[in-house]
Amino acid sequence: MIESIKNRRSIRKYKNQEVNPELLNDLLSTASRVSTIGNMQVYSVVVTRDAEMKEKLAPAHFNQPMVKGAPVVLTFCADFNRFSKWCEYRNAQPGYANFMSFMNAATDALIYTQNFCTLAEDAGLGICYLGTAIYNPQQIIEILQLPKLVFPIATITLGYPDECPSLVDRLPIEAIVHEESYCDYTREMIDKLYAYKESLPENKQFIAENNKETLAQVFTDVRYTRKDNEFMSENLFKTLKQQGFIL
C-alpha cells in the first residue's frame, strides 16, 4: 500500500464499470477504524449512484465532468445530528450547536474521508477530491436533504481508472517541515522552494494560456481570487448558521 500511496494520482476519467456495493461498504466500514474525537464518530457519508441525483449535484460542483462521469459520488459530512439524537433519546442534553463542534466534526469527517481514499486506491479504484463541497454547501444540503448539524465537507468521485495521468509535482519537503519552531520564509527560501515548480513546462504553459506574468498570478487572479474567496466565506458563515453550527 505504500506503493499505492507513493504512486497515487487523482483520477478524473472512469471506466464504465460499477463499484460493487459490498466492496464499497467494506471500504467505508474499514475506514471507520480511523481515529475519532472521543469515539463519537461525528461524520456521515451520502452515496450517490443514481444518474438523476448526479445530474442535480453537478451544478453545485461547477459541472466538473467527474460528477456525472463517475459511477459513484460520495459526500462526506460533518454530522452532530446522529450523536445529538442519541443524547436526546438518552435523557442527555446535547451541546453541539456551536462552531467548536463543527470543527470537531469536520476533523472527524476529513480524516475518515482520507482513510477511505487510501483503502479505495489500494483496492484499485481511483478518486478525485472536489473542493467544491464547501463552495456551494446550500445546494448540496438541499439535494441530499441534510438536516441541521450536518454539513458537507468533502466530495469524492470514485470509480475504476480510465486514465493514467502523470504524477503531479510537490514542493520539496523542506518547504513543509519546521524543526522546533516555525521558521518564516525569506525571499531566498521562497525562490529555492518554488524553483522546480516554476521550471515545469506545464506551469509555463499555464502562465501563457492565462496571459499572466507569473504562475502565482494565475492563482491570485484566475483560480483562487480574493473576490471569490470573500464571497464564499460569507456564504460559508451563512450556511453554518442555517445548519445550526453558528448562532
Next chain:
Amino acid sequence: MIESIKNRRSIRKYKNQEVNPELLNDLLSTASRVSTIGNMQVYSVVVTRDAEMKEKLAPAHFNQPMVKGAPVVLTFCADFNRFSKWCEYRNAQPGYANFMSFMNAATDALIYTQNFCTLAEDAGLGICYLGTAIYNPQQIIEILQLPKLVFPIATITLGYPDECPSLVDRLPIEAIVHEESYCDYTREMIDKLYAYKESLPENKQFIAENNKETLAQVFTDVRYTRKDNEFMSENLFKTLKQQGFIL
C-alpha cells in the same frame, strides 16, 4: 497495509526509542502525495523533539502525558503564509486572509495528517491524535511562533508502541452511510445502532465512574459539555481573527 489500518489502535505509551529523523522525513515527504487543493499544499508541520519544548506544549494539551512521553510531537498547521509570501514575491496579490481559505487550508492539513498517520503506522510507529490543538490554539501559536495565516489544526504524538490496547468499538456501518439522500434517525434506529456500544462493560463502567444514568450523559455533562464548547467556539473565532483568517 490494509491489515495495519484494520488493526490500528491509538497509542498513548511509547518505548524509550528515538524516531530516526530520516525515516520521519521520508514519511512526511511520501505523505505529501495526498490530494491538495489546486496543488497549493497549504499546510505545514512543526516537529517537536526538544524536551523543553514538549514541557511548554504540554499545558496547551491539558497535560495529557503523551506530550512529554512521546519521542516526537507533530503539530500540523493550516498554512496560507508560505503561499501568500510566494505570491508577494511574484508580483501577485494574495487573497487568502479569509475564512474560506482557512477551511481550504484546514482540509489540506487534515488529509495530509491522516496520510502521514497511515504511513507511520505501516512503518511500525504508533500515533495518537490530540484534539486539543484547536482547543488552546493561542498557546500553541505562541510557543511554536506561528505567524499570521498559520493555524494549528491537529497534534499527533508519535513513537514506537509500548502498549497494545484492545480495539475500540465502532458504530455499525449502517449508522454512517446514507443511500442517495440523508435518512434521518428515528428512535428505533438510534436504539439499534447504539445497542452494541451501550452493552459494552467498559462503557457501563464509564457511566458508573462518572455517576451518570446513561453513556450519553457522560459526554454531554462531563467530556464534551455545551459550556466548554461555547467557550472554545468564542476562543476559536478570536484566534482565527488574530491569525488573520477572519476580519
